[in-house]
Amino acid sequence: MPYPAHNAIPEKVDVLVIGAGAAGLMCAITAGQRGRSVLLIEHANKVGKKILMSGGGRCNFINIYAEAGNYLSQNPHFCKSALSRYTSQDFINLVEKHHIAFHEKKSGQLFCDNKAKDILDMLLNECKQSSVSLRTHCSIENIEALESGFKILSNLGELQCQSLVIATGGLSIPKMGASAFGYEVAKQFGLNLVPMQAALVPFTLGEILREQLSSLSGSSLPVSVSCNGASFNEDMLFTHRGLSGPEILQISSYWNPGSEVHINLLPQIDLFKELKVKQNKRPKAVLKTVLTEYMSKNTTQVFLDLWFSESGYPNQSLNQFTHQQFQEVADHFHHWVFKPSGTKGYRTAEVTLGGVSTDEISSKTMQAKKQPGLYFIGEVLDVTGQLGGFNFQWAWASAVAAGNYI
Ligand SMILES: Cc1cc2nc3c(=O)[nH]c(=O)nc-3n(C[C@H](O)[C@H](O)[C@H](O)COP(=O)(O)OP(=O)(O)OC[C@H]3O[C@@H](n4cnc5c(N)ncnc54)[C@H](O)[C@@H]3O)c2cc1C
Incomplete structure (x- = not known):
């Protein structure tokens, strides 16, 4: 069977992760490893497009010196907990387990020796091993909060999930699949947004x-x-x-x-x-x-x-x-x-500054304080890294924080 598959989506899962980019893939793996049934959906034709184009095609996948000072956020302390629980060494261990060759370019920036696709293949391999169901070309048409969990309407059918993870990233590079979806979901559930702006641009x-x-x-x-x-x-x-x-x-x-x-x-x-x-x-x-x-x-x-x-x-x-x-x-x-x-705006920006306010989110679990079962991870949150591998590091760390809790 091809992976991602093209068949209909299951009617019920424990966890639905929306957005198969860096954070979405990592969160699906982590929750899958804990035995949760996970469906990861992506509206574009392919998953992980930004991973493929990152670091000039070699993916600067981590920075070994990352600390809270490398991030912009209205709450500069928010990122500390997740970053300390999933460190650059944890990601390096994963990369080494998959025999991916890498090097330090400068100032703690780790790049693949070969190509960024090595990182995406690694994540897809881990998804398979954790029995994560993955669908591309899947868009969400409606989200309804139930007494426990959510009812979701998509172009591939209806499903219910206990936990809903929003990993749809920021607004940069719309032609790669970027959308305002995550911000719209935040608004639907009454969460505040910090004004967005193109950054690393x-x-x-x-x-x-x-x-x-x-x-x-x-x-x-x-x-x-x-x-x-x-x-x-x-x-x-x-x-x-x-x-x-x-x-x-x-x-x-x-x-x-x-x-x-x-x-x-x-x-x-x-x-x-x-x-x-x-x-x-x-x-x-x-x-x-x-x-x-x-x-x-x-x-x-x-x-x-x-x-x-x-x-x-x-x-x-x-x-x-x-x-x-x-x-x-x-x-x-x-x-x-x-x-x-x-x-030059979102057309060329590497990231989006601002996003879902960290005041609305638990720094331990990434769960929305106002809506049990709803999680936000990665770039959709108001946590923006400097250039140098810090943005992927936040994607991995916030994803693991949520994935370990869901
Ligand atoms: C050119 C470029 C180079 C970069 N290089 C680096 C680098 O070397 N190192 C680094 O640390 N950072 C780099 N970045 C930044 C990094 O790519 C992002 O910060 C990171 O990918 C954010 O991860 P994410 O999972 O939150 O979002 P993304 O990786 O953007 O993933 C979001 C996913 O959600 C999907 N999606 C969006 N809307 C919907 C919807 N409505 N329904 C379903 N799916 C949806 C998108 O198609 C996408 O697949 C780069 C960015 C760019 C643009």
Whole structure:
């Protein structure tokens, strides 16, 4: 029999898990291993599509240094309990049991040596072993809470379940199956939502700035960026519509429309000091030539044009500068401030910020406080990880917390 199967759904199960992504698969496995009858349904044609596309096709499946500080949530303590009960080592044990080769890329980020499909195959194998029934092309049309459990109407028939797990993820990448379903279910049962926003997403720039930076499209440089109290040091990539790269994706999660972003384009040096030293050693050297020792010729030219096209500074020799003018130049390079016009939105965002309020959910079991038997796990909750394997880690940990309790 093919797996997932294409036949009708059972009339009764202990647990119905909606959404066969990272969290849904993991929760189904955990509950199945405890002997519960589990049906896992997916409305798309395939399961685990985001796992397949994650980490550039190699799936950054965990971060060995994950801690609560790597997550954004209105309640920063909420994730602690689940993360401490299912750790990165637990997931590594599973990966090793399936003989999947992996490596640490940097800063605790573990990636598959081969391909992300290894992780999906592993999860599907575990589902089979735990006798989880799995159906794709299945959409829910109605959910009714009974005195005990739920009555569900789907395009593949009607069923009753004792426990209902919502694992439908966030809004990012609609063409991969993302939907607002989880948020709608939360609203149906009177649970509050924290406003949603695309996160881990490139910035777009206003037309004038975009035009000014256009010749840099495709190039990148190591910078330090900060916004609303958060800061990161990684590479920034100039694109034809704006700014991207790990650094920008990270800071986008802390950005609100209208906020300023601060970028240090030369984080590795103190430009003011460097210019003073160079003024003594090479007084005749021209500013723009000196700056190309720290960044590419093109990048230097573009930023000098942006800030100093009127002043004549770019072609001025160092002995013509006062220290105050050096400070002015250094301040611009160390402290470039701009306002993104927006982000590229859910079409390209890796995750969704906000979601079902953690105030509504038990951090021990992931059960809704107002509705016994209803669980929310993974990205649909207001818990959003930074870039680096933290989002899958939350998906696994919250899924296991629910799966062990259902
Ligand atoms: C391009 C990209 C790369 C990423 N790379 C990484 C990475 O390397 N490391 C990392 O930690 N995180 C990464 N992420 C983030 C990570 O994929 C998500 O945070 C994680 O998948 C969330 O798990 P989830 O199970 O909650 O949601 P998902 O994995 O999104 O699963 C939700 C599932 O529910 C299904 N669904 C939605 N609505 C319905 C409905 N109405 N009925 C039935 N099914 C429904 C969806 O089709 C989907 O299969 C990446 C994300 C993207 C977009």
